[in-house]
């Protein structure tokens with residue numbers, strides 16, 4: 579039997595060559611808004627979108643664009659830094675915008691109404707790691723990073739989001755470089 583490539587041992591990982599990440603370039607805030615507008619119509623009750631990334635990575639800008647992409651009055655959508663949560667009724671679906679940066683203990687997230695949000699609303703959560711393991715596994719994580727003067731976002735689908743991303747035209751992990759200029 580001829581030696582096949584499949585039988586060859588995998589080459590050692592080269593730490594100098596990063597794995598191809600299915601990320602999207604967001605050159606400016608308009609690009610962030612365009613991505614939010616693609617996701618917005620797919621949102622439904624029970625959805626959890628985690629907005630990960632450092633300070634200034636563009637999480638609130640994305641939340642603002644998403645809320646304003648849904649039918650309803652224009653909203654300023656400030657960072658809910660002190661209240662930690664703000665709700666926006668949008669055409670039959672309540673959007674809950676959380677910013678957990680100042681959460682002192684993970685379980686305080688329940689006092690913010692998370693349980694109701696997860697059942698009846700759609701939740702956008704900045705600094706989701708502050709809630710530790712209390713957020714359900716069924717979620718879409720959008721990881722924002724600085725990239726030059728713009729930003730870059732890497733979607734990490736969990737649960738049903740694996741099949742929900744492709745119809746939205748969002749890149750999926752393991753589908754090649756997926757980077758757009």
Ligand SMILES: Nc1ncnc2c1ncn2[C@@H]1O[C@H](COP(=O)(O)OP(=O)(O)O)[C@@H](O)[C@H]1O
Pocket residue numbers: 604605606607608609610631632633634635636637638639640704727728729
């Ligand atoms: N895609 C983008 N390209 C360039 N600047 C952006 C982009 N998205 C957001 N910004 C800018 O980055 C700054 C921080 O954004 P913000 O959404 O408040 O970050 P975060 O909520 O992650 O701390 C704002 O001035 C915003 O206008």
Ligand SMILES: [Mg+2]
Pocket residue numbers: 637638639657677704
């Ligand atoms: Mg923010």
